[in-house]
Each structure stands twice: as structure tokens, then as C-alpha cells.
Amino acid sequence: MSDELVKIPPALDGVGGWIDDRFHLAGGARVLMKKVFPDHWSFMLGEIALWSFVILLLTGTYLSLFFVPSASPVVYHGSYTKLDGITMSQAYQSTLNISFDIRGGLLMRQIHHWAADLFLVAILAHMLRVFFTGAYRKPREVNWLIGITLLLLGMLEGLFGYSLPDDQLSGAGLRIFEGVLQGIPIVGTYLAFFLFGGAYPGTAIIPRLYIIHVLLIPGLILGLITAHLFIMFHQKHTQMPMKGNTEKNVVGQPFWPYFMLKGQAWFFFIFGALVVLATFAQINPVWLYGPYTPLAISSASQPDWYMGILEGSLRIMPAWEINFLGHTLTLSVLIPFAVPLGIIFTGAMLWPFFEQWATGDRQEHHINDRPRNAPVRTGVGVAAMAFYGVLWAEGANDVFADKLSIPLYTITWIARVAIFVIPIGAYFVTKRICLGLQRKDAELLSHGVEIGIIHQLPNGEFVEESRPLTEEERAVVGSKQVPEAIAQPAQLDENGIPAPASKGLMGRARGIANRAFLETVDEAPGHGNGHGDHEGHAVGEAEHAAVTSGDSDQH
Amino acid sequence: MSSIIARRRRPAAGYAAVAGGLVVVGVLYGALSGGGASAASGQQNTDIAQGKSLFNASCSSCHGLGAQGTPQAPSLIGAGAAAVDFQMSTGRMPAKESGAENDRKPTDFTQQQIYDIAGYIQSLGGGPTVPTSSQVGTLGADTAVGEELYNGNCSACHGFAGAGGALTYGKSAPSLNASTPTQIYEAMLTGPEAMPVFGDGTITPKEKRDIVAYVIDTRNEANPGGFSLGRIGPITEGAVAWLAGLGFLVVIAMWLTAKRRDPVVEMPGDDQGDAQ
């Protein structure tokens, strides 16, 4: 094959030289072009969020050319004749105009809203991938924190965005938002009056949400995304445990041209998927909801999916209010508002540091974990998903009651029990599944893979032939890293004194946490029973030792 | 005619013939089939005697001879023809079982039989009458007023687009998609089962007509954004975003990053794939 390089046209060469004369870019650009990006489908989830954000910016800019962020009342005489004569806000009217009077307006609105939903879907899916592979570990803790902040900002951005058209459904959401604010102790009524410019609903909230939605939060998100990507560039991406992948390298394809071409394809697919959704799946049909009035409400009033956990928290809570000394502490509202999301966000933010504390692991990690090799982490992650999921489902309880003919209160009572039982159960079940999979891996490492050829021995026993793992398979299956034992009272130094880290309440807690993380499976079942005389068995002593020592690429 | 004959063997001729046949059949069907339950034309020619015998045969076992009620079913004296027409034309009555709620089901009675029974009940104690067709006709009604009243009084149970909703203890407010204008009017007037009564004093006949027009218009309206996803709002939207949106993209991502079939090229001067 003839490897021909592209001849750079003189004009382009000239421009490039002109720029480099002023900016000294050649070396840095070379580094960028040769940067290696590892390949795995799950690494592309974050990019869905990135490109969705870009599409949100593009479609949002288009919408902002036509949307009027004003709550001033106006009588409608537009082309959606069913609502002719109704008094509505200019925000609602301009949204109707975009949908029915501007070519491509409805398409842009729907792309924008689907992109917002997909943005948050992608963030959550990406976050789960990072969590379950342990990619938040040193040196990526700061990026993890930035990511969680992006999730929070994204949720707020979506909430404020879909409240802008001032329709019945999102208006009910704003009312709930105000009611929750109002219930905050000491400062609640002041916060509510300051945000809304007076009594609810007022006329200030729409323009204020508008500027927060088009300027403040997008600016923050853009800045944080830039930081997130820069950190990822600088530290290089993690990679999956595979043959040839070590803690010291990155294996893959270079940025120029491979990643650029793939990124181009990915962008078009994401944009295309969003446009297809916007064409064939109606979203946020505000003309059906009607303009907001404080006296109307619909059954099946739910916020967009990413606020569903808050909705479910409000529905699951029993009535609880404390009145004392002329003050009311409305726990019915405050607990759902602060506790479930507080647990999830605080837990997520603290988790990398908790894991470091419990395992004493201070090394850099650039190779991802297989979820089965970190049973505590995976179990906690699944428990968190169960917790989120129960509340999310409870947020749709009236729709379930209606469609599945289950009594309404029964669903809430089931949820009230499930919110405690299911996460705890999920942790234990997941942990045991992980350990079971580890057992399977240990067996693969020691006995090899069964290949489907079965022999019958003279004594009547059936055995299946197996082949040893290839190097590629061994690199994956044998990639487990077990943390060290720390802060265990049994660890004594040469003078018989237990480690100082194991003393005291914190020390004991640390020891308990450490013991949980230590639990692992090293032995394949049936070891030590003289299995070496099985036919077709292809295990050597060296491999045996490699399995039981649990040693792999550490430093 | 010769132009048709000249073109009869063209490839498109077959398609044109099928399309033409479909059009003809469709027009005939539309012209000849009754268009749903037509607006009530009032109770002309009501045969009260016939109604009484029908009532005794089908209804008195629960409602009592004379409709005074029994432990199984309430008295119908004063319930009015509108209530009978609503309950029977939606098939709720005769009830298959006594329970918290009766759902819409097909009815075995003809509309005339229903009018007869309704007339009989009306004769026993009066009550709301079946609305006339002009009372429920949607032409010229004010859907703007209908929107305000529907959303203020009705959507909490029936949903912003009439998709229905959950009530307590296993009951549901039904979807309005199968209801005729007359049935919607009668339901407001008589307050069947758990539904409150919206008499003519609280919602005037003109306002009722506006509400009916709003419901019918909304129901018949196309969904310009695509499939309606059930018209219940963000729940189905979120499900589609996760399942269709993320699902499709994950499949594409797997395809994009899948191992390529062609062999990895040896790099000059590089022992590639160093295992460590």
C-alpha cells in the first residue's frame, strides 16, 4: 500500500503559518493531534450529554429569537383557534406562536425539550458508568465533583426552562416550588417573596427564570463542561482492563483523525436521534395544557422525569408538622425536599473520599474496575439506584393506580415500605451476585473455559474439556485488585501494638468498612481436592499462584 | 376514455386502480355507516308503558319495582331521564356487580329502549331531562370559556386532555375519549357515581355546551408534534427518552466502537501490544 500524505495547499499553509507566528501553536497542536483515546461504547455516554448541550444551545438560541419572557396578560387571537379569546401571558402566547405560526418552530421547541431530557438521561447514565467502573478514583475526584455539580445544574436548568412557557402543568410545578420555599424555616417566606417579587404568582418570575435559564446557568454549565473536558484531556481517559492496557499507558487511536471522525459521526447520530424524536413523539404540548391559572390542575401532573424523585418524595411522605411557640415547622415538605436528594448528592460527592478512607487506597487508578470486582461499591450503587427508583416510581403513583387498577393509597403504602426495604435488599443481593461472578472468574482462571467436548471416564463420570484462557481473556478476567487490610485490630506491629488507625470510634468504623471492602473470592470451587487428575485440565502451578495471590498490575 | 385505456398497462396503473378502489369503498362506508351515537334527538315517541315493562324486567331486581331502591341499589325517583340515558347508553347499567365503580361497557339495549326506560323513570319523580341536540351541538360554542371551566372543574379528575385519572380506593375517573356530547352533558348534569353534580345553576346550559365543545375539539384535534404518547404528560416522555433515546444511541455506540473486521495494522518499528 502506498502511504501518501496529503499535500497541504499553499493557502492553508500560509494561513497556518500566519497564526503560528503569533500564537506558537505547532507543538501543542501536535500533542493534541496525537492524543490517544481508548475505545469503549460506555465511554461515549458523556459525549451524548455534551452534544445534547450543544444542540440545546443552538435550538435555544433560535427559540430565544421568538419567545417573549413576559407575564403580562394578553388576549389570544392567534391561529390556534380553540383558545381564541382567552387571556394568557405573553410567554404562553409567544410559545403558541412558535408552535403554530413559525415554520420549524414546533420542531425547534421539541428538539430543545427532547435534548434537555436526553442531556439529563446521558448525565445519569454516564455518572453510573463512572461510578460502577471506579473511574472517579484518584486522580479524577475533582472531575467527579464537577460532574455531580453539572447534574444539579442540569436539573435546575430543565426545571426553569420548562416553566418558561407559563402553561398549566409547569405553572403547577412553580406553585409547588413556591410552596416548598415558603416552608423553609426562618427565611422561607422571604426567599419566596424575593424570588417571585412579591406574592405568588406575581409577574416577575417569568423574566427572572428566563435570564437564569438562558444566561446564568448555561454559563456555569459551559464553564464546568470546559473544566471537565480539560481535566479529562490532561489526565487522559481511563481504559478498560484489557491486554496491553496498563496503568502507565493509554491504548487506542489518535485524536486526529480517528476521534474527530468518530465524534463527527456521534454528533450526527445524536442530533439525528433527537430530530427523529422531535418529529414522531410529541413532547410538552402546551396548547393542550392551557395557560396557567392558579385555580386549575390536571390529574397526572408530573414534572419532567429528572424531577420525578422530588415529586415522589413529596407524595410518599406522611403528614408531619410541628407547631411550637407560634412557629410551624412543616416536615411534610422539608423532609422530602432535602433528605432524599440530599442523601444521593451528598453520598455521591463523598463516596470517592469514603472509599479512600475505607480502603486506604491512595494510588492513581487509570484502569477501570469490572463492577463485580468491587462488590461493596457495586452494591451501594445499586442500592442508590433502587432508592432513586422507588421515589421516581412513586412520583407516578396516580398514573400507575389508574392504568394498573391498583388503589392509590396502596401504592403509596407499598412505596413507604419499599423505600427502606428495597435498597437494603438490593445491596445484599447485588453484593452476593458480584461475589458469585468473582467465583466464576476464579474458576475460569484456574480451570479455563469449557469448550463443549464431553468425555465419559471409565468410572462413569462425565467431564468436559476446557481450554486455558487466552492472554486477552486472562487480562480481563484476572484484573481484580483487592484493597489492603487497614485499621484492623488484628494487625499488630513488631511490638504487638495494634495500628493507631484502628483505635477509637472512627478507627473501629474504619475497620468495619475496610472489612466489607476486603470481602472477595480467590479460590475456585473445589480447590484442594486433587482435581489435577481431571482430563483436559490445563492449569499450571503458575496460574494457580497468580489467582490466589490476587496480585496484578498495581504500581 | 382513450387516455385511460392507453395508460392501462403502465406500471402505475395497478397502483392507481387499487387507490381508486380504496377511495370508493371508503366514501361508501363513510356515507352509509352511522356516525357514532348521534346527538340525542330528545325523547320523541317515548313509550312509558314499554319503559315500565323493560324496567321491571332488567332493573327492578336491584332498584325495586317502582324504583324506590333496595339495599343493593339506590332509589331512582327524582333521578331523571338524563341519568338513565347516561348510565344505560354508556353500558354502566345494568351493572354486572355492585361495587365501587362501574366502567363503560357495551350495552344490549337500543337507544329507543333506553329512552323508554328513561321516560318511565322521569314519570315517577321528575329530574334532569335528556338534553336536546342543540344543547350539545358544538358548532358555535365558545371553546375559550370551555377551556377555563374544564380546567377549573374537570381536569383534576379527567386530565387535561380527557385521558382520565386515578381516584381513591381503586376508583378511576374514566377517559372521555369514547363519550358522546350527550353523555358528557348528562354526566355533568347528573353527577354519576363519584362524580360531583354540576347542575344548571352552577354551570349553565350554555357553559355546559362550551365545555362539551372544548372536550370534543381537544379529542378530535391532531397531534402536530407526532405520536401523542397517551396525552398524560412527562411520564411517557421520560420513558421514551430513556428507552428510545438512550437505547438507540447505546446500540449506535456499540456499533461505532465495535472491533473492526480488518486486521490491526503493524506499525513500523513498534512492537505493538506490549503486555506488561
Place this chain on the structure above:
Amino acid sequence: MSETHDPSAGNPLEGLAPQHEAEEPSGSRRVIGTPSPTPRAVDTKAPAPDESPDYLPTDPSDPVAAKNAERVAALCFLVAFAAGVCFLIAYIGLEVGPYNSGNSVVAALRSNYALGSSLGVALLALGLGSMIWVRHLTPNIEIEEHRHVLKSEPQDRDAFKKDFATGAAITGITKRPLLRRTMLIATAPLALAPLWLLRDLGPLPGTSLRHTVWKAGTRAVTLGGLRPLTPADMGSPGSLITVIPEGFQDDDDALAKAGVILIKFAPGQLHVPTIFDGKTQLYGMNWTVDNTIVAYSKICTHVGCPVALYEQTTHHILCPCHQSTFDASNGANVVFGPAARALPQLPLGTNAEGFLVALSDFTQPVGPSFWERG
């Protein structure tokens, strides 16, 4: 020649790397804008620009398969072109809104389908073509890049600390407590200024949450029709209607607290409680009309959604937002759900002309709880 301004000397990460010559010879003066007298050393610790092979192969391994793939990708791009043209034509050709004499919803539907499907096809075809391009028209290579330890070398860290400490010492901030403390005091009010400026975002709540616009004699009028009601208008037992105070139909701020539901009971069904939640309520027969018509606030006491869902058979008022349920026959006490307080009852009576009027404002704040509620 070595003085030409080319300090990189092949080190692309110059700027990021610490310099090994940290200080100028003492006493020398430099003219601003000229390079330093001693050229900066190349930092050997910075990552070298490429450890991958100098030149990558450029052609895919199988030229025939690549040619086929090229044709497929080209076809995708042609489809994208056609779809893009369709988009432009559909935009011009399909009108919406006031220019369309027919049904505006159908017009929007047609336009959305046409624009959306053409744009979607164009984008997906571009994506597919690009994917075929990268997967089949490029050589399948795998290269390796070294990761460098992220932690800086100890001497770099020490040099950094020394530079930082030197600079800090030059400012003298540690040696001059007067300067330091006065600077801190100086910035304090300015730091508070942005918060101060937010004060006029809105008025103080005052006692406004404790009152609504209902007063003695305010007539209750229906939503929409704005008709005052007589007790007879309420019709048969099981009736429900939403009413608002007369004159406030355009005032959303007032309506957000003043919406009321009127419910008609059969005689004997309405039980007026005297005690609930451990507190004696001042309810009496004279807050309803003939103990059959009762008025409750329509604003849920949980977080403020309007409660419009009423089951006449169970007398339950259900709020669709979070399923707070109130018993209308028993003072709207909470029977299920997160709401902690009953719906406030509006004292109801009739005026001289026989219309339903409020006898006074609500005797407790309506809507969601708040700290100062009591």
C-alpha cells in the same frame, strides 16, 4: 542568533513546565519586552510530544473493500444531500399559522413531519456515512501513549514553594499586620454589597400571607361565568363548584389564595367539627348555609396546588399533586397524604338579595405552611 525570540526550543509545553533557572543574576537590569539574557533550559521532565511512531499508515488494508465502503458512504452523503434539499423545499412549500386557511393544527402537523423527517434523515445519513468512513476507510491502527505521573517532581514542587514564598515575602504581608488587617476590613463591606443589592428583589412578606381578599359581604361568583350564586343554584346534594371573590377575576395574585370550592350536602351529612388536631375550632352552624352548603379553600395546605377533585360518594377532596385527601363532610380534615392541616373553611352566608357571600375572611392563613404561621 541564540538571542532570537524562540524560547521554545522544541518544547511545546513551555509555559506549563517549571523553569530550572528561577532567578536572574542579581543586580542585572532587563529591558521590558526583550528576552531574558540566559535562555531558559528545556524542561526534560515535561512529556515529550510523541512517543508513538512518527508516521502512521494512511491507507486501509483492503483497497477493494474500502472502495465498496466508500461507495456506501457516498450514497449516505447523497441521501443526506437530498434530504437536506427536501428540508429547504418543505420549509418554503408548507405554510403554517395565519397564512393557512385551513386547520392550523393540521398545518403544523404536516410541516413538522416534513421538516423533521427530512432533517432527521439528513442527519442520520451524515452520521451513518461518517461511521462507515471511520470504520472502513481508515487503517485499523492501535497506538500507545505513555501516561506520565501526574505528581510533579519533588524539586519542581520545592522550586514552586520557594518562588511562592519569595513572592509572598516581597509583599510583606506576613510582616505587616496593619496592612493585612486593614485590607481584610476594607473588603468586607464590598463582599456584602451584592447581597445587599438583592434586597429590593421583592417586598417583605409582612402579614400578607395571613389574609386573602375575601371580606364580609364579598359575593362568591363562578369561575368563567362570573355569576353570583344563590343557595338554590347549588342544586342537588353532591354538587361542587369553584368560586372566586367578585371583582378579582383578573388578579392572579389574589386568586392564588382566594379560590374556594362550594360543596352541597344532603341534610345531616355535613358534620361540623368542634375539635380537631387537638385544637378547639370556632366552627359553628353559622359558617355554612343551612348546614348543607359549605365553602373550603381551594388551595391545598401541603404545597399549594388547587384541590379540585371531589368524590361525592366518599365526600373526599383529593389533591392530584401529592394525593393529600380531605374529608369535606368533617371540616376538610386530612385523611391521607402529606398535608398536615385541614383546608381552611370560609365562613359562608347569604346577603339580603339571597346570594352566597363570605361572612368574613378566612380565620387562618390559607395555603402551604410557613414558619411564622403559628
